[in-house]
Amino acid sequence: MIDISVSNLVKEFEVGTKILDGLTFQVDTGERVGLLGPNGCGKTTLLRILTGVMDYDEGEVMIAPGKRMGLISQIPVYPAGYTVEDVLATAFEPLRKMEEELARLTREMASGTDPALMSRYDKLTAAYETAGGYEIDTRINKVCNGLSIPQAMREQLFDSLSGGEKTRVNLARLILEDTDILLLDEPNSALDFDNTGLLFRRVRELVETGERTALIVLHDPALALRWCRRLLLLDGGRLVDDVATEGMGAEALQAVLRQL
Numbered sequence: 001m002i003d004i005s006v007s008n009l010v011k012e013f014e015v016g017t018k019i020l021d022g023l024t025f026q027v028d029t030g031e032r033v034g035l036l037g038p039n040g041c042g043k044t045t046l047l048r049i050l051t052g053v054m055d056y057d058e059g060e061v062m063i064a065p066g067k068r069m070g071l072i073s074q075i076p077v078y079p080a081g082y083t084v085e086d087v088l089a090t091a092f093e094p095l096r097k098m099e100e101e102l103a104r105l106t107r108e109m110a111s112g113t114d115p116a117l118m119s120r121y122d123k124l125t126a127a128y129e130t131a132g133g134y135e136i137d138t139r140i141n142k143v144c145n146g147l148s149i150p151q152a153m154r155e156q157l158f159d160s161l162s163g164g165e166k167t168r169v170n171l172a173r174l175i176l177e178d179t180d181i182l183l184l185d186e187p188n189s190a191l192d193f194d195n196t197g198l199l200f201r202r203v204r205e206l207v208e209t210g211e212r213t214a215l216i217v218l219h220d221p222a223l224a225l226r227w228c229r230r231l232l233l234l235d236g237g238r239l240v241d242d243v244a245t246e247g248m249g250a251e252a253l254q255a256v257l258r259q260l
Contacts, residue, residue: 001029003067003181003213004050009059011045011237019045020056021237027215029064032207034228034245035217041234043217047071047183050215063181070179072170072187084154084161084169088140091176095133098124143172147202164195171199175206182206184216188223200227 004027011020020042027033035043048054049061051071063069078087089096105121108114132139144154147168153161158169167187174182182203188196204227206212218224224231225245233241 001064002026002062003029003031003064004215005060005062006046006050007060007062009046009049009056009061011042011049011054011056018237020049023059023234023237023239025232025239025242027213029213030207030210032204032214032227032229033216034224034231035215035234036219036221036224036231037234042237043234044185046234047185047215047217050183067180068178069181069183070174070177071183071185072167072174073185078158080159082158084149084156084158087158087169088144088154088173088176091173092136095128095131095136098128098131098133102128139176143175147172148198163189164192167199168195171202180212182212182214184214186217186219188218188220196223203227 006026007024009020009023010018012018019040023042023046035046037043045054049056050063051069078090102121102124105117105124109117109121128134144150149165149168149172153165153169158166161169171182171187184203187199200223203212203214203216207214216228218228225248229245231241231243231245232239233243
């Protein structure tokens with residue numbers, strides 16, 4: 001199944017200056033695909049277009065119906081005063097709204113036995129349970145344990161965290177949202193060696209279990225070879241090569257990159 005399809009994509013920031021110039025590629029379900037290319041070739045612009053943050057001038061962008069997409073940017077931003085726990089809680093906003101309505105219905109039913117209210121309460125309770133509303137804390141604890149986010153960090157202000165810690169928290173939030181397609185924009189830029197390995201191992205596990213697809217912007221060829229099964233090489237706003245990493249060595253990739 002195709003999760004992302006991009007065809008003849010064009011984006012101009014100035015008339016006559018195309019940051020994306022006829023870009024065409026696709027990403028299938030369960031792939032870990034790396035985006036490599038020189039600065040200014042349109043990698044970050046592409047991710048912004050895919051998430052709908054930025055419009056484009058020509059071409060076609062298609063995301064598989066029903067698939068949720070999330071972006072881990074270089075600098076995640078949340079409202080001032082948010083703790084890590086607050087950030088993680090944003091993954092459950094629909095469930096929190098259901099909780100609020102259930103509480104309202106409970107108050108209204110206390111003053112009478114309106115059949116319509118009781119029917120709505122029963123249906124909403126069933127929907128809340130199906131969506132995992134009674135397992136929120138368990139899900140948060142499981143994801144935090146997997147990404148080494150201890151309770152002490154969860155109580156900290158998000159803005160007080162290091163860049164690597166923010167990246168881990170943002171990935172945790174996307175996992176809790178059941179995001180199907182993970183877009184990562186240079187996620188290792190603020191990470192040390194150990195945290196880089198932790199992040200990419202978790203992404204690989206998610207993809208290999210068939211639960212996710214990942215499109216990752218990288219500059220480091222060694223990381224690309226280690227963590228991506230396929231590489232899209234961009235230059236001049238176009239796709240200039242599409243290579244599988246299996247069996248490819250660092251020298252071979254460097255030779256390809258030198259042509260960009």
